[in-house]
Amino acid sequence: MCPAPVTAVGRSVPRREGADKVTGRARYTDDITVQGAWSGRTIRSTIARGAIRSITLDPAFDWSRVVVVTADDIPGDNVVQLIREDQPVLAPRGGEIKHKEEPILLLAASDRATLEEAATHVRIEYELANPVFEIGSATEVFSTVEITKGDVASVERTADLVVEREFRVGLQEQLYIEPQGAIALPEADGAFRVVGSLQCPYYVHRALKRALKLTDQQAIVVQAETGGGFGGKEEYPSIVAVHAALLARKAGRPVRLIYDRHEDLAATTKRHPGVIRHRTGVKKDGTLVFQDIEIVLDGGAYCTLTPVVLSRAAIHAAGAYSCPNVRIRARAVATNTPPNGAFRGFGAPQSLFAAELMVEHVAEQLGGGVSSVDLRRKWMLRLGDTTATGQVLTESVGSELVLDAALKAATTFQPSNIPTVRRGRGLSLVFHGSGFTGSGEKKLSGTIAMEALADGTFRILTASTEIGQGTKTIFCQLAADALGVPLERVTIAPQDTSLVPDSGPTVASRTAMIVGRLVQEAAAEIKQRLQRERPPLRVDKSYIQPDSIHWDEATYRGDAYPVYAWACTIADVDVDTTTGEVRVTDLVTAVDCGKALHPVMAEGQIEGGCLQAVGWATIEEIKMKDGGYQNDRLATYLIPTALDAPRIRTVLIENPYSRGPFGAKGIGELPMDGPAPAVIAAIHDATGVWLDEVPATPEKVLAALNGAQRREAAQS
Amino acid sequence: MLRLPTFRYLQPRSLREALAMKADAGPDGMFVAGGTDLYPNMKRRHQEPRVVISLMGIEELRRLDGWNVGTCVTLSALSSLPTFQRSQSAVAGAAQLVSTPLLRNMGTLGGNLCLDTRCNYYNQSYEWRKSIDFCMKKDGAICWVAPSSPRCWAVSSSDVAPVMVAIGAEYRLVGPQGERLVPAGRFYHNDGINYLTKQPDEILVDVRLPAPNGWDAVYHKLRRRGSFDFPVLGVAAWIQWNGKKVGEARIVLGGVASYPQEVAAAGAALEGAPLSDEAIAAAADAAYQPSKPMDNTDFDLSWRKQMTRVYVKRALEELRARH
């Protein structure tokens, strides 16, 4: 018998794909060579709204060397399979153009020079229409959500103080390390194999089947090593893959379609910008009477995942607080800008930004020595409390734990000793639902399989992808411990839809918690069966919603998420009062993750998420021009560098969740929620001015400081 | 991915050989040093030389002889020399503020001083520029920043050049016609297209820095991040001290015009008196007036203009503090 194995869970074991990545052996999509493959490219609209009047291929050019695909070449339905059927794979002739950079035509050629040359010989003429760019002037609504708890109208007058504010949040680019890309290879029996940089193999699988009219077997999707996703590779890879496959189909040979950074920035989805209005009523002693919240998100030109983003935004809009009377009205509207889509946090960072700053505003207006931390203690959801959707929190509520831990971990505050620099500190308390919203997990019923092989090893089969966050490592850790075998005996099969079952998409902070639990259960079952049976063995496990979870989609009442992860973030900022520049110097974040399956990777997720949030809060600004992004290059879309990053300290708190694997909860998105409001609160602490919007660029901060100075001068 | 066009690459060992190669190549030939400006530009088809002549193998250009600096000395070397950190701190400091460590390891002093001017409508791929129609700096006729303007307003974005102008460095050029010495201030033109007075076939050989002699200088740089970014404003301030009083002073702005812009009135506002708060404010105001950034870099232009005052003040306060 083998010696008792060292447990893997809770230890920071080496990453599965780590050595390959750091030694350059890892093969990302563009690294994969395919014999005889042609290169493809997308011809996109240059207008924001209108109709295609004509597409002309210059007869002077020799088109025999090029494959051209238009909407007419789509064998299946001309839709990108997602929630709504509104987005075409390619804008059809005569069809409507709804945003800049909308795909119209695809080209492929054996070499790039020909391809580039061909692109210059395509002429598209448009009938122009009036575009809508502003949320305020949008008329088309993608979806609405209404959440009601208690009765705001009937208690409104009982509040001693009502505070009203409006908040604005800006676009943000995911800026994954590797741009979008896919290679499509025609195979026998009319099948297509698509290898690409993606988060959700089965989303791509469905999209291929639909547009190319393929059977389950004819569509094969394989994830290449993927350089980050952050939500940006949730829905968009379906478009890239379908385009590549359409070209491969017509060319009768493999086609690679790899975006360069400029195309990626210009054409792919961003975080939804929005406007959020709050009206909060309290008693003199700070008791929360009601919250009345209105959210408007800009979905861009097509629906993509917007309704689901809106739903998460709405459910998190009241913040991590318990209020008897809540009204949340949310809507997502259409504009003629490129579609917005999934991005880490999925609507929650937007609505939590407003909710957290609202606590600050109420505390400030209440006065009387009540701090915003006092208010948070008074208001926060605790065990047994009910959320805005009426969900009773029955376990693993970490609100107080994270608040105490962050306050304890924060260093003593030192004011700045530079005369023109003011230092301030801000705090936020957030929660984030782990897993799909409502009955999402139930409908999806994600599946994994595990095999015990004859050679004594075990293999996990899952469609959950590694996008840098650690899926491969963590799943093997979970399986090894549940099986009671050394980590080396567990392997993971490639994310290839012809091999692995549909475990659902790798999104929504669900992979470790929901899919990981299935891995753990399958491993436990295999272990048991091995006592009576001999390998090879295979166990399939699908998610079954526990009876205790109830959700009513129609009324938005019930258990919105199986459980929540919690975080408290304290940010210190230096504000240069002569320039308006904001520097986040220090960030402490305490996170209730249930169980840190791999502490180093958990901290990595949290630090990365926090920095992404700091970027959103301070420097990441997208400037729009005629419905397109003006700064659509890496030289102009700027994210924080190592020198701009604050010192980040993470405190991991293990407050186990009974149905998570070894108690773990999902924390992939949570770190995106807290830093932005903490930074804005810190700017206020430093300078006395409220910004109520992100990003807090130096131009805006300086204007606010000057405005405050003028007001003071006018008063004295 | 943007790709380089094909070109011939030559590696002369001497100045004379380099000049001969350039003469052979004619207008199709260009010099390159670290290539951190030229190669990205070639990928975007801003410059399209068929012959690229590397200066890095020429011993004379890599020499460091007292305060004479060969132009192929890298920015990393320049910023880390203890003698420079002590006695030419503005030069070392400006070099240190250029881009990232990787680029400073490759980028040279000469390349930095000859840096192409920059503009959001120009530093774009060929296709991008084509899609909005080319501007007059390359391939087109109009200026997208100031459509009615007859000239190009691309921005001088070198960090070291304003310092050289401020401290009064001299550049030694060698060309087919022989050698000449040019004051840094006369090396640049306020024109986004013809931004250098240097002839294309002249090589910038070395830079003669003034010996430390009762003068002091600083450089302050404004950009969005702590790394990578070009200056959206650079302020180089130089003072020749006369006891407690300012003997002579020069204030030079980078990132606001097509050349390092000396604001004579700002320097004049300081001369002959101690560096008082009032004098500093007057100089800052004098520098603010002519500072006319155009809307072709990062940040809002009115904010950038406002920052001129702040940065000039800061630079002068620093000089005062350490005098």
Ligand SMILES: Cc1cc2nc3c(=O)[nH]c(=O)nc-3n(C[C@H](O)[C@H](O)[C@H](O)COP(=O)(O)OP(=O)(O)OC[C@H]3O[C@@H](n4cnc5c(N)ncnc54)[C@H](O)[C@@H]3O)c2cc1C
């Ligand atoms: C991402 C990025 C960020 C950057 N940030 C900054 C910044 O913050 N500040 C800044 O100042 N610069 C910046 N740069 C520009 C550049 O890297 C530096 O200016 C560098 O010093 C250029 O030197 P080089 O040797 O690489 O120049 P090269 O590319 O070799 O040459 C530049 C030009 O000068 C000419 N040239 C070079 N040497 C000579 C010579 N001896 N005689 C005659 N002509 C010559 C070349 O023909 C060419 O036209 C940045 C560049 C990049 C890509």
Ligand code: SF4
């Ligand atoms: S300033 Fe005008 S002409 Fe010059 S590069 Fe910019 S757009 Fe072109």
